[in-house]
Amino acid sequence: MRTVPVVVVGAGPTGLTAATLLAQYGVECLVLERWESIYPQPRAVALDDEVHRILARLGLRDEFAAISRPHRGLRLLDRNMRVLAEFRRDTGPDRHGYPQGSMFDQPDLETILRRNLKRHRTVTFRGNAEVTALTQDAGGVRVDVTDTATGEHESVRAAYVLGCDGANSLSRASIGAAMQGLGFTQRWLVIDVVTEADLGQWEGVHQLADPARAGTYMRVGRTRYRWEFQLTPGETADDYRDMARLHPLISRWTGDIPVAELEIIRVAEYTFRAQVADRWRDRRVFLLGDAAHLTPPFIGQGMCAGLRDAMNLAWKLAGVLDGALAESVLDTYEIERKHHARAMIKLAKFIGTAMTAGGEFGNVIRRAVAPRLHLVPGLTGLATDSRTPPLHRSDLVMRPRLRRGLAGRLCPNAIIDGQRRFDDLAAGRFAIVTSIEPSAAQRADIERRGAVLIVAHPGSELHRWLGTGAARAAVVRPDGAVLHAGRRLLPQTLDAVRPGGG
CATH class of the missing domain: 3.40.30.120 (Glutaredoxin)
Incomplete structure (x- = not known):
């Protein structure tokens, strides 16, 4: 049975970041991913300058700059597309040396993360490798793996396992952890469109505060655009699979652009949840990313939280493995990250509720209050500042x-x-x-x-x-x-x- 210091379960952005950081410290690790290739559809589309800084730490400063574009902040719109409030962000280098917010296409990000991982000889990447069980004893963890292409089974032994295996995490189940809801569940339609036409829209995030159907719009890349709309009871993504039925939703932004010039990349239904795992660690198994927390997307912090998890844990684990740090420092991971993740989830929940709640009465309140938000001392800075809680x-x-x-x-x-x-x-x-x-x-x-x-x-x-x-x-x-x-x-x-x- 092969033995490695660290097994990383899952090769999304969180797992790839954790493996790369460990490799920079010379830690040998094995990354196991159930799929051979990168998931081709865009999911996460935004990150802040703190997480941009993590990507630079991985050695991807220039490569990420080439696949991303700064965004200018947030506009709150009413149902008639009138601007209720605008919170601008600086698109130039900020205190960390990067734009406060950047837009990107997740498959592009995962491509450069995987390519960068190959530069480190201490990391082995295996696709088509589905982890089926984690069994701990006093000295380590047995990781049972099935090759999804051949059906062959094998086991690997690790000193530590990082469970970066997403919302349906086997790692979470293996340690007996459970997700705790924070009182937010909404069904949304997520739409990705490609067009060579220029929509001519403001280069930031548009939040549509429409009591009939809240929505979000943003330009992700040179030709890629993202819309998200809250689904009403009885609706599903199947109701909007073709452009004829989808176009009425997005036409407020596309204007006179012919339908033939708009190509649908994806139409999917997502349930936006606010959840945190009740425990993030059991002895030698740790949870990171969506395995540990789920953040509604209203402030673009879902993927960011996972990369912050990796940044927080990797140096501690590397130090423990080489004897430079006391093993007790690993106890600080959940203490620090759980509190931080919960604070960001609550902020996302607040923004989502403020944008969608209250029906027509809520809309009246937003129309009255939003245009005056800039008069509240410190509020503009709070809305635009990318700094997260200590x-x-x-x-x-x-x-x-x-x-x-x-x-x-x-x-x-x-x-x-x-x-x-x-x-x-x-x-x-x-x-x-x-x-x-x-x-x-x-x-x-x-x-x-x-x-x-x-x-x-x-x-x-x-x-x-x-x-x-x-x-x-x-x-x-x-x-x-x-x-x-x-x-x-x-x-x-x-x-x-x-x-x-x-």
């Missing part, structure tokens, strides 16, 4: 209970020396960012602990960032989140995550 307190997030600070937040991917950014210098290691000029002994101590020292000089972006948290130094984790921040330079904070540390 991570929950854990052994790796030393956040004061009674005061907000930098701990748990992402360190900006700031330009350090006129050209290189923070991530280029940190390179997946712990970093200490400080506005205090360290002594030679302190520099040696930081180097001895395996951390990167980055001095935030007065007037620099990192200096200003430290100031927002009333801090003079911050210990930044390999995933970019702040472990600890304060007024003094405390490299010994890193000892808490070492084997035998405090």
Whole structure:
């Protein structure tokens, strides 16, 4: 029986990201995917600059830029297509070096993720490999696999298993976890269309607040467009399979473009759910992505959450496997990510409810309130800012209970020396960012602990960032989140995550 340190179940964006990050740390892993080829239909279409930063960490900075396009933000429209409110986003590089929001076609993203994975010799990818059972004992996990092409059965042994196998996760079932609903279920029609014609629409997300049928429109790529419409009782996707029946729904955006120039790529029914698994780990099996949480698509965070899971867990698991980190750090994964995912799901639920609830009365309220939202202090920034909530307190997030600070937040991917950014210098290691000029002994101590020292000089972006948290130094984790921040330079904070540390 073959033995590997890590088996990744599922080769969607979450599984491919986790495997690539592990490979960057030299961890051998086996990726098992039940399908041989990439699923050809578009699903996820949006991500933010924090997740764009993760893709750059994988080595896909230029390749993702080539397949994506920035979007300008959000417009809320009434049933007559009048703009009730507009929240614009900056399409240029932001604090992480990337647009605050980007649109893409998921098959294109998975193509570059798979191609990039082949650059790492420590990863083996197997398609047509359906995992049928996970069995744990004190020393590891037996993974039973069936070759869907030949019907042959075999078993592999792993130290750890990452269940990235989607909403119908076998990994979740194997650890006895169950999805908990957060009070949101809606049936929607999802439509993808290709056309060489230019629709001439505003290059952002359009949210249609129509009590008769709420909807969403966005341009995904040069020729690809996405619509989503809430289905009424009794309707199904089959009612809209041909353009003659579909066109009345999308004609508000397509205008006078001939029907013959619009090609349907997909018409499908999706049930948008808000759910979180009650447990994300059992000993050596972890849940990531849709196996752990389902997010309504109204803020474009479903796939993003999965990539954040991978980023949070991979460096911890790699550190445990090579003995650099205490095994107890793995307990922080669910603590940190579950709280964050739940917060984003609640935000998506709020946006979806605000857009669709209340019938005609709700429509009257939206028409009265939405045009005045920009007058509410801070609301425009909240609607357009891509920053997500800080991570929950854990052994790796030393956040004061009674005061907000930098701990748990992402360190900006700031330009350090006129050209290189923070991530280029940190390179997946712990970093200490400080506005205090360290002594030679302190520099040696930081180097001895395996951390990167980055001095935030007065007037620099990192200096200003430290100031927002009333801090003079911050210990930044390999995933970019702040472990600890304060007024003094405390490299010994890193000892808490070492084997035998405090």
